[in-house]
Amino acid sequence: MKRTEYHRLIEETNSLMEKMREEFSIVREGEGIDNLFNQLKDVLQKITMLPNNVINANKYQEHEIVDGLKEIGYSYKKPIGTKLHFFDKKTSISVYLDQRTKHITLQP
Amino acid sequence: MNPVKKQISEGIATDLTSTMKMVYFIDLGNFLDKKVGMMIYMFPNVGGRKLYRWVRNVGESDAYSRNVDALKSISSRFMDDETLAKLYKTVNTLKDQETPSEENDQRVKDIMLVFRKISKYIKDQLTQEEKTIFGEIQNIIGTAASNASKSIEGSIGASTTQSEPEEETDETE
Numbered sequence: 001m002k003r004t005e006y007h008r009l010i011e012e013t014n015s016l017m018e019k020m021r022e023e024f025s026i027v028r029e030g031e032g033i034d035n036l037f038n039q040l041k042d043v044l045q046k047i048t049m050l051p052n053n054v055i056n057a058n059k060y061q062e063h064e065i066v067d068g069l070k071e072i073g074y075s076y077k078k079p080i081g082t083k084l085h086f087f088d089k090k091t092s093i094s095v096y097l098d099q100r101t102k103h104i105t106l107q108p
Numbered sequence: 109m110n111p112v113k114k115q116i117s118e119g120i121a122t123d124l125t126s127t128m129k130m131v132y133f134i135d136l137g138n139f140l141d142k143k144v145g146m147m148i149y150m151f152p153n154v155g156g157r158k159l160y161r162w163v164r165n166v167g168e169s170d171a172y173s174r175n176v177d178a179l180k181s182i183s184s185r186f187m188d189d190e191t192l193a194k195l196y197k198t199v200n201t202l203k204d205q206e207t208p209s210e211e212n213d214q215r216v217k218d219i220m221l222v223f224r225k226i227s228k229y230i231k232d233q234l235t236q237e238e239k240t241i242f243g244e245i246q247n248i249i250g251t252a253a254s255n256a257s258k259s260i261e262g263s264i265g266a267s268t269t270q271s272e273p274e275e276e277t278d279e280t281e
């Protein structure tokens with residue numbers, strides 16, 4: 001099976017989770033950080049990294065992507081053609097979500 | 109009411125309902141998910157349940173089913189929008205503010221000005237495709253929008269105070 005960016009991220013996630021378990025004995029299977037990582041894995045299964053900082057999120061529905069972006073601090077600015085422009089004030093990073101392809105482009 | 113005034117009043121009602129359709133449109137994804145949307149800022153006294161009741165049948169329409177994802181995306185994008193919340197709160201303040209009848213025309217003009225701003229703000233944030241969806245859905249939300257407009261007109265009417273006539277003084281006493 002071809003090693004993809006997704007596999008690399010999953011491996012890194014697993015290794016990070018192991019380190020957390022060793023450092024914090026309180027973290028048990030199915031609790032806290034485990035849940036967080038499982039959610040992260042779920043996300044990683046639905047997205048693909050494309051070149052030039054583009055994320056293909058076409059396995060998500062548009063409203064799920066919008067909810068996700070807002071949850072991590074992006075607010076909606078305006079549409080540019082078929083793309084929706086989101087902006088994070090804290091980091092000054094713009095994100096463009098193409099409604100047709102569900103590709104997310106990051107632009108610092 | 110004289111014919112000119114009646115015409116103006118009807119024009120205002122049409123304008124109000126037309127913007128109110130847009131206000132309902134961007135909140136449909138919230139209402140039909142049984143979440144309190146942004147409209148509550150404009151109608152805190154009407155309440156989320158009633159606002160939902162006016163629009164609940166929309167969920168059964170084909171136009172809604174075809175566009176569920178788009179409508180939810182629109183509602184998510186506008187949810188907690190600070191500019192929109194301020195504009196909605198302004199409408200709420202203006203419509204419930206006790207106003208003497210002679211100043212009422214000015215109040216209605218102010219409300220209409222805020223409504224035009226709301227309409228422009230929403231339109232500017234929708235993509236061309238979403239404006240097409242609005243075209244499909246606006247007839248279905250007509251009754252809900254009309255109920256909301258009537259509620260605003262009712263609030264304006266209820267908060268308009270009649271000036272007390274000056275007491276006549278009997279100079280012979």
